[in-house]
Each structure stands twice: as C-alpha cells, then as structure tokens.
Amino acid sequence: MKNLFTLLALLCLSIGIYAQNVTVIDKEKLFDFYQTQRYGDAAQYLKGIYGEEVKDFKTLSQIGYCFLMAGNNVEAEKFYSKAYSLQPQSLPILFSLGSINNKRGNTEKAKKYYGEIVQIDSNNFSVYKLLANLYPLPTDSMKLVYLLKANRINPLEGDVAADLAEVHSTYQQYEKAYDVLNVAIKGDSDNLVLQRAKLPIANQLKKYGEAIVSGEKLLKDAADAGVIKDVAKAYYYTKKYQKAIDLFKLLEALAMENESTLYYTSLSYRALKNYPQAAIYTKKTIDEAISPNTSSYYSLLGLVYEENNQLTFANAAYKKGLQFKATPTLYYRLAVFYDSRLKQGKNALKYYNLYLKSKPSLTDDKEEIKFSKDRIAQLKVTH
Structure with a gap:
C-alpha cells in the first residue's frame, strides 16, 4: 500500500511538471494582433512566451513571419535562419530569406537562397522572376538566362515579357522582342505597359501602320511623351508629315522635346518644302545637341x-x-x-x-x- 501511494505521488508530480512546461497561447489576443496588423506586438508576444531558444519549426516560422510583416528584417532573418537549419528545403523559408536579404542589399545571399529553390523546383516561375530582378543591367547575361526561363514557364506574364523584350532590344534582337510582347499582349490585350513597350520595337521593324494604330489608342489614355514620339516617328516614315509635326509640336508644348524629336520635325518641314521652318528646327536641333558647358x-x-x-x-x-x-x-x-x-x-x-x-x-x-x-x-x- 505504501508503495502504491509513493507511485501515485510521483505520477502527480510528473503531471504537474508537464503542465508547467506546456506553453499556453492566448489565441484571442494573438488573433487581435493579426486582425489589427500589429505584427510587431504579435512577434514580441510570441517571443516572450517561447523565448529565444525555441526549436520548433512552425513556431520559428510564425515568429519570423510576424517580424517580417512588422518590417523588422534583422529579427525576421534570425528566426527564419533557425527554421532553415531545421528544414533547409522549405520553399516558404527560402523565399522569405531571399526576400529579406534582397531588401537589406545582400544580393549575393539572396541569390544563394533563390538558387536553392531552383535546385528543389526547377519549374518555379516566381523564383526565376526574382532572380532576374537581382541583375539590374539589361546587358547582364544572367538576367537574360533567368528571364528566358521565366518566360518559357509563363509567356503571358506581363512584367517578365516587358523585361525580356527590353533585354532583346538592348542586343538589337527586335524580332525576338516583338514576338515575346506579341504573345503576352494576346493574353492581355488591355495591358498598356506591354503596348507601350511594343511601339518603339514596331518602329524598328518598320511596322509603322501597327505602331500608329496601337499608338493612337494609347494616346487616348494619356499623353505619354514616349508614345507621342514613337507615333510621330511612325507618321514621318509613312510620309504623313503634318501629323508627325503636330505630335512633335505637342512635345514642345509639354517641354519634352529633345534632339531627336527636333531633328524629325526639321525633316518633316523639309519634306513639305517649308524651308524657313526646316531651318528654324535644324538650328534648334543643333542647339539641343550641344551642351551649354x-x-x-x-x-x-x-x-x-x-x-x-x-x-x-x-x-x-x-x-x-x-x-x-x-x-x-x-x-x-x-x-x-x-x-x-x-x-x-x-x-x-x-x-x-x-x-x-x-x-x-x-x-x-x-x-x-x-x-x-x-x-x-x-x-x-x-x-
């Protein structure tokens, strides 16, 4: 009997110790933090309960997410890094660590984490898009590599299509740029960003009629200087000189003229045999070309x-x-x-x-x- 009482006492003691170690979360309080977007308070609340030495993957991820949403990238990286050490192939963790390092200017570390995602999921569109954005220069060969991979996976995505077309244009591969934009536009014909990107390329390929049709539609949306210039050039090359002049003069009225637009204005006046105006605009072109210094x-x-x-x-x-x-x-x-x-x-x-x-x-x-x-x-x- 004495041994039975001893056993029961030890069992109760064990249950009491276990109960003390179980973390109790006030779910309503935490939900209120999330509902009111007080992510910093949520992070500190969870950190206060679990402490610094927490080793549970889900808890680490949750605290890291709260710090990330609160804009505290230092603390977010600390908790996400601990989660990464437990599950190094977790895509959400890798994306978060890549994003944090990109925001903090640690481009090489961001490339490392995004590169690990590629090793795990070679058909992940988002990671190729993110990797391409880590190379700011359109002449960087790796930017082209990642944009091509992203575009192959999703050729209808507008941002990637526009960026890829820009890179192709940098290398004077206008046909490729045109084709990339054409596919994306067919999937989203109301995408004005893609339509604008296509205009100068259409001019380069001497598709002047197409440039005029799409350009005139864009002009109804807003008097964008780039659009005005490209449509005006298309009118010039189709020998509609007065329409070209009218648009080039609109740029002057907006104080957006430059050496090129003044030059084409002069050429248009010359084609119309208006030599006095041609002379005036030739002089303006020369003045614009010369630095005041x-x-x-x-x-x-x-x-x-x-x-x-x-x-x-x-x-x-x-x-x-x-x-x-x-x-x-x-x-x-x-x-x-x-x-x-x-x-x-x-x-x-x-x-x-x-x-x-x-x-x-x-x-x-x-x-x-x-x-x-x-x-x-x-x-x-x-x-």
Whole structure:
C-alpha cells in the first residue's frame, strides 16, 4: 500500500511538471494582433512566451513571419535562419530569406537562397522572376538566362515579357522582342505597359501602320511623351508629315522635346518644302545637341594646353570653344594668350575689346575688366 501511494505521488508530480512546461497561447489576443496588423506586438508576444531558444519549426516560422510583416528584417532573418537549419528545403523559408536579404542589399545571399529553390523546383516561375530582378543591367547575361526561363514557364506574364523584350532590344534582337510582347499582349490585350513597350520595337521593324494604330489608342489614355514620339516617328516614315509635326509640336508644348524629336520635325518641314521652318528646327536641333558647358570645356582644354606649352593646340581649343558659345571667359583667355604667350598685340587688342563688349560681371570680374582696360590703353599706343 505504501508503495502504491509513493507511485501515485510521483505520477502527480510528473503531471504537474508537464503542465508547467506546456506553453499556453492566448489565441484571442494573438488573433487581435493579426486582425489589427500589429505584427510587431504579435512577434514580441510570441517571443516572450517561447523565448529565444525555441526549436520548433512552425513556431520559428510564425515568429519570423510576424517580424517580417512588422518590417523588422534583422529579427525576421534570425528566426527564419533557425527554421532553415531545421528544414533547409522549405520553399516558404527560402523565399522569405531571399526576400529579406534582397531588401537589406545582400544580393549575393539572396541569390544563394533563390538558387536553392531552383535546385528543389526547377519549374518555379516566381523564383526565376526574382532572380532576374537581382541583375539590374539589361546587358547582364544572367538576367537574360533567368528571364528566358521565366518566360518559357509563363509567356503571358506581363512584367517578365516587358523585361525580356527590353533585354532583346538592348542586343538589337527586335524580332525576338516583338514576338515575346506579341504573345503576352494576346493574353492581355488591355495591358498598356506591354503596348507601350511594343511601339518603339514596331518602329524598328518598320511596322509603322501597327505602331500608329496601337499608338493612337494609347494616346487616348494619356499623353505619354514616349508614345507621342514613337507615333510621330511612325507618321514621318509613312510620309504623313503634318501629323508627325503636330505630335512633335505637342512635345514642345509639354517641354519634352529633345534632339531627336527636333531633328524629325526639321525633316518633316523639309519634306513639305517649308524651308524657313526646316531651318528654324535644324538650328534648334543643333542647339539641343550641344551642351551649354561645351565652350567651358574647350576653355579648360585650352588652358591645359597652354600650361603645357602646347600653344598651337591651346589656340585651336580656345577658338573651337567660341564656335559653341562666345563667353567672356573665352575672350579674356584668348586676349591674355595673344598678349603674354604669343606676343601678338594686335590680336590681343581685338580680344580685349571683345571681352569688354561681352558684358562680363562687374562684381565677379572687376579685376579682369580693369586689367583689360589698362592693356587696351597700353596696346593702343604701340599698335
């Protein structure tokens, strides 16, 4: 009998110890955290209950998810990494770790985790799309590899189709780009992103009629500068010059013109034999093509040559700068150059006068102005 009481006492003690070790979760409280999107509170609540040394895969995943949703990537990675050590082939864990490292700029680690997904599931569209996005340059060979794989699995997905078409276009493989977009557009004819991407490619392939039809539809949606330019070019190549001009001028009204659009405007006016306007737009094209700093660059180049005693090159550089823009600085440099380096007083006098006529700053250039006036007075005596 004594032994029976002893056995019952030990059993009760064991049950009491087990009851103390069972984790009790307030499900209503946790649900409220989720319902109100207080994921940080949920994560801290679960962490407080389970502690740091939890080794249960589902619990680690749950805490990691809460930290991830709360934007705490450091804590999320810590718990997901522990879950990864328990189940290294879990796709949700690998996706989460890849995403976290991508957000934190750890691109190589993101590639590692996504690469492990590929080893497990070689037909996973999402992971190929994510891997392609880790290569920002369209010229990167691996970007093309992953986009091709993603597109093969799902050729109707618009984002991948647009990105793949861009890469093909970078390599001037316009037929491939066109085909990729065509397939995706057939699956989603209202996708304006795909329609926009197709326009410049259609022009490259001389499918001008198609570019005009789809472009005009896009123009009804919004006056996108890229669309306007591509439709206008298509009109130019189909010899509808006035329609091309009207669209190019719309870009001017929106302050979105550039060297190319001004050039085609000039060509269109020339084709219509409107030579005065053609001349105006040719000059505008030239002005747009030239950097406003070009004359300054030649001024610097001339100074470098001068300081290296390459006087012929210096002279040529200064005068080349004047062809782009006659600035007070260039006139002054040339005046001093002829005066002190080449000892050509007559030419120096000419450029000192041009310098003063170019209206240099009375405050910033007052010393140069005084020096020029003094030298003019002196040179007039001798020349």
